[in-house]
Amino acid sequence: MYREKIKVLDCTIRDGGLINNHDFDSRFVRQVYRAVSEAKVDYMEIGYRNSKKLFSPKEYGLWKFCDDEEIEKIIEGIESETKISIMVDIGRVDMEDVRPKKESPVDMIRVASYVKDIDKAIYMVNEFSDKGYETTINIMAISRDQGSELDEAIHQIEEESKVDVVYIVDSFGALYQEPVEHLVKKFKEVMKTREVGFHGHNHQQLAFGNTIEAIIHGANYLDGTVYGIGRAAGNCPLELLVGFLKNPKFDIRPILDLISQEFIPLRDKIEWGYIIPYAIAGMMNEHPKAAMALRKSDKKEDYREFYERLVNYGFGEV
Amino acid sequence: MYREKIKVLDCTIRDGGLINNHDFDSRFVRQVYRAVSEAKVDYMEIGYRNSKKLFSPKEYGLWKFCDDEEIEKIIEGIESETKISIMVDIGRVDMEDVRPKKESPVDMIRVASYVKDIDKAIYMVNEFSDKGYETTINIMAISRDQGSELDEAIHQIEEESKVDVVYIVDSFGALYQEPVEHLVKKFKEVMKTREVGFHGHNHQQLAFGNTIEAIIHGANYLDGTVYGIGRAAGNCPLELLVGFLKNPKFDIRPILDLISQEFIPLRDKIEWGYIIPYAIAGMMNEHPKAAMALRKSDKKEDYREFYERLVNYGFGEV
Numbered sequence: 001m002y003r004e005k006i007k008v009l010d011c012t013i014r015d016g017g018l019i020n021n022h023d024f025d026s027r028f029v030r031q032v033y034r035a036v037s038e039a040k041v042d043y044m045e046i047g048y049r050n051s052k053k054l055f056s057p058k059e060y061g062l063w064k065f066c067d068d069e070e071i072e073k074i075i076e077g078i079e080s081e082t083k084i085s086i087m088v089d090i091g092r093v094d095m096e097d098v099r100p101k102k103e104s105p106v107d108m109i110r111v112a113s114y115v116k117d118i119d120k121a122i123y124m125v126n127e128f129s130d131k132g133y134e135t136t137i138n139i140m141a142i143s144r145d146q147g148s149e150l151d152e153a154i155h156q157i158e159e160e161s162k163v164d165v166v167y168i169v170d171s172f173g174a175l176y177q178e179p180v181e182h183l184v185k186k187f188k189e190v191m192k193t194r195e196v197g198f199h200g201h202n203h204q205q206l207a208f209g210n211t212i213e214a215i216i217h218g219a220n221y222l223d224g225t226v227y228g229i230g231r232a233a234g235n236c237p238l239e240l241l242v243g244f245l246k247n248p249k250f251d252i253r254p255i256l257d258l259i260s261q262e263f264i265p266l267r268d269k270i271e272w273g274y275i276i277p278y279a280i281a282g283m284m285n286e287h288p289k290a291a292m293a294l295r296k297s298d299k300k301e302d303y304r305e306f307y308e309r310l311v312n313y314g315f316g317e318v
Numbered sequence: 319m320y321r322e323k324i325k326v327l328d329c330t331i332r333d334g335g336l337i338n339n340h341d342f343d344s345r346f347v348r349q350v351y352r353a354v355s356e357a358k359v360d361y362m363e364i365g366y367r368n369s370k371k372l373f374s375p376k377e378y379g380l381w382k383f384c385d386d387e388e389i390e391k392i393i394e395g396i397e398s399e400t401k402i403s404i405m406v407d408i409g410r411v412d413m414e415d416v417r418p419k420k421e422s423p424v425d426m427i428r429v430a431s432y433v434k435d436i437d438k439a440i441y442m443v444n445e446f447s448d449k450g451y452e453t454t455i456n457i458m459a460i461s462r463d464q465g466s467e468l469d470e471a472i473h474q475i476e477e478e479s480k481v482d483v484v485y486i487v488d489s490f491g492a493l494y495q496e497p498v499e500h501l502v503k504k505f506k507e508v509m510k511t512r513e514v515g516f517h518g519h520n521h522q523q524l525a526f527g528n529t530i531e532a533i534i535h536g537a538n539y540l541d542g543t544v545y546g547i548g549r550a551a552g553n554c555p556l557e558l559l560v561g562f563l564k565n566p567k568f569d570i571r572p573i574l575d576l577i578s579q580e581f582i583p584l585r586d587k588i589e590w591g592y593i594i595p596y597a598i599a600g601m602m603n604e605h606p607k608a609a610m611a612l613r614k615s616d617k618k619e620d621y622r623e624f625y626e627r628l629v630n631y632g633f634g635e636v
Contacts, residue, residue: 176530176562177495204558205520209527212494228592239594240522243601244494256621259594264619274546274592276557276577283561301582303574 002246005195005220009043010036010238013063014087015230019270022047023061029074031262032226037080038254039242043108045085046071051094071105083107087138088124090117095124101132108134110167115145118153122161129162136197136221138167142183143174143285151190158191165195165221170210173203173233173282177213184217197221200236202228203282205274207236212244226255227263232288233278271295276303284310320564323513323538327361328354328556331381332405333548337588340365341379347392349580350544355398356572357560361426363403364389369412389423401425405456406442408435413442419450426452430487433463436471440479447480454515454539456485460501461492461603469508476509483513483539488528491521491551491600495531502535515539518554520546521600523592525554530562544573545581550606551597552590589613594621602628 012032013024029046036044047063055064062070066086075084085108098109109128113121118137125135137157142150157166168183175183180198187196198214198221200207211222224238239259242250267273277291280303294306330350331342347364354362365381373382380388384404393402403426416427427446431439436455443453455475460468475484486501493501498516505514516532516539518525529540542556557577560568585591595609598621612624 177527178534202523204561205523205526205555208523209495216496227594237523237592237597240597240601243522243597253622253625256594256598256625260619260621274555276545276574279555279558279561280574283558301578303578304571307571307574 002248003215003220004247006215006245006247007042007221008238008241008245008250009045009085009197009221009223010041010225011045011085011199011223011235012036012225012229012238014045014047014085015225015235016272017047017061017063018231019229019272021060022063024063026062026074028262029063030078031258033074033080033082034078035226035254035258036238037078037082039251040249041082041238041242043083043085045087045110046074047086048092049086049088049097049109050092051097053094054092066106068099068104068106075105083134085110087112090120090124093124095127098128098131106133108136110136110138112138112140112169114140115142115149115153118156122157122163125161125163135163136165136167137161137163138169138197138199140169141171141287142168143170143172143179146179146183151186154187154190158194163194165197166191167197167199167221167223168214168219169199170201170207172285172287173201173206173278174285175200175210176204176206177210180210180213181217184214184219188218195220197223199223201230201282202233202235202274203278203288205279207234208240208244211236211241227259227267229263229266229272232272232292233274233282234272277306280307280310286310320566321533321538322565324533324563324565325360325539326556326559326563326568327363327403327515327539327541328359328543329363329403329517329541329553330354330543330547330556332363332365332403333543333553334590335365335379335381336549337547337590339378340381342381344380344392346580347381348396349576351392351398351400352396353544353572353576354556355396355400357569358567359400359556359560361401361403363405363428364392365404366410367404367406367415367427368410369415371412372410384424386417386422386424393423401452403428405430408438408442411442413445416446416449424451426454428454428456428485430456430458432458433460433467433471436474440475440481443479443481453481454483454485455479455481456487456515456517458487459489459605460486461488461490461497464497464501469504472505472508476512481512483515484509485515485517485539485541486532486537487517488519488525490603490605491519491524491596492603493518493528494522494524495528498528498531499535502532502537506536513538515541517541519548519600520551520553520592521596521606523597525552526558526562529554529559545577545585547581547584547590550590550610551592551600595624598625598628604628
């Protein structure tokens with residue numbers, strides 16, 4: 001028996017873009033769009049909408065900006081019921097860059113926010129909601145912010161925002177099942193009129209398991225990426241999630257083809273997945289930034305030294 | 319707060335041996351023994367004790383047979399509190415090859431058994447127990463055998479055997495959290511005088527998550543392998559397990575060194591880990607044999623075809 005309310009969001013290009021400056025070529029992005037459409041995935045998130053006053057289009061690929069016109073080129077001519085999502089970061093988007101929904105190919109806008117920025121996030125989702133978009137707030141780095149400030153933030157979201165879905169985002173890949181259960185239950189208890197989402201990171205190989213845990217306790221919006229691509233260790237593999245869900249509408253085969261044809265060769269060029277320094281960062285509930293720097297150095301396999309630096313000096317000194 | 323009764327068993331050489339005909343050289347095995355000893359891992363399982371009448375020492379490495387004399391050479395001169403374990407398969411061991419414990423470097427013997435062979439397993443553990451060994455029964459492929467025959471088997475183990483620990487073995491990497499919870503609770507309910515163990519396989523990236531789930535519900539014997547080495551997708555990574563457990567006696571650093579120095583180069587020579595055909599086998603609750611054959615063929619990345627063959631014909635025809 002399946003839960004019809006469950007929605008799967010593919011964020012391959014958006015989270016994968018964090019490891020290649022959002023510079024996927026249009027052919028590749030169309031292949032992903034075609035496959036997730038055929039697989040009947042509910043949403044595809046294609047990138048960030050960032051201000052070109054803050055970031056130069058010379059330094060980043062198209063999916064750092066996600067112009068409506070560029071999205072139109074990707075989806076043109078491909079039959080699809082998959083909705084398009086974009087993400088915005090607080091303080092990095094020009095609100096006037098977001099047209100009313102009826103003039104845009106975008107269906108959903110997700111606001112990534114730390115707990116401390118929740119007032120800004122509420123302001124933004126309310127604006128986007130008034131423009132006609134579905135909206136989410138994705139509460140990042142939640143493994144660091146599980147105390148009274150989080151409680152206050154989710155009460156405020158319930159009382160003041162027009163948001164549809166609130167995501168638990170395990171940015172550091174530090175959560176295991178018990179905290180996931182605790183957070184989903186808390187979110188559902190406090191925000192009775194909203195859906196709960198889960199976005200895992202795979203530093204400790206727990207992204208898929210934690211996503212299942214979130215489903216068990218009532219989360220209905222679930223993120224995955226093809227072959228688990230994403231920053232550092234990556235995300236919950238979309239193919240495992242689709243294989244697990246019982247809704248007969250999903251078809252895993254287009255995703256299998258996509259991995260065979262595109263992601264196996266891609267993995268030889270850019271790195272993600274189970275790599276020890278990311279696992280160490282996850283165990284220590286730290287941002288993977290230091291581990292990512294290590295992987296680009298000539299000490300990429302010096303795990304003990306990395307571990308000891310993190311234990312002795314913490315993230316700041318690395 | 320940690321649970322003192324929790325014991326960690328490293329089965330790197332034993333389960334890893336399934337992908338190289340048990341042919342690790344003695345230098346490598348000593349390095350593993352040294353590292354897990356320094357890490358204060360409770361047990362190290364070094365291989366199988368198989369009859370030389372059934373398998374030729376010309377075709378297999380030393381750890382298919384695990385002669386006491388060969389084990390002595392490995393542990394000699396290395397300071398250690400880590401106990402030595404060997405595994406036996408039903409019908410493949412000459413019982414007279416097992417000397418009394420006081421004449422052997424082995425501390426524990428684990429009997430791998432399907433549910434249908436449980437009478438034989440009970441006979442064997444009782445013999446080994448009488449010879450002075452700690453014993454376990456490892457119930458394999460349990461994702462296929464969760465019905466009344468399993469219930470009968472565990473009642474029988476409780477009533478007739480001298481075994482210390484009974485393991486849930488997810489041979490196909492098909493379990494997720496809810497079945498793990500259900501099985502651990504059932505085992506503890508029926509076998510009140512035995513410890514429960516868990517041995518995961520990582521086909522769907524759930525080995526570590528499921529091990530945590532087993533811990534939550536009371537399993538105290540936990541298997542892992544260095545860098546997750548093992549047949550097909552491999553096992554629960556020992557480094558993640560040691561990083562998770564709170565007992566201050568454990569030291570992850572020797573394991574990190576071992577991965578840097580030995581397992582990164584080894585992974586270039588032999589294959590294990592997250593590989594799509596193994597994930598497909600896990601989703602379908604099938605033995606990974608067909609997927610292992612595929613990986614040795616020129617169709618190793620033809621996932622869709624493999625998936626469709628499995629859907630249409632099942633494991634037998636592949």
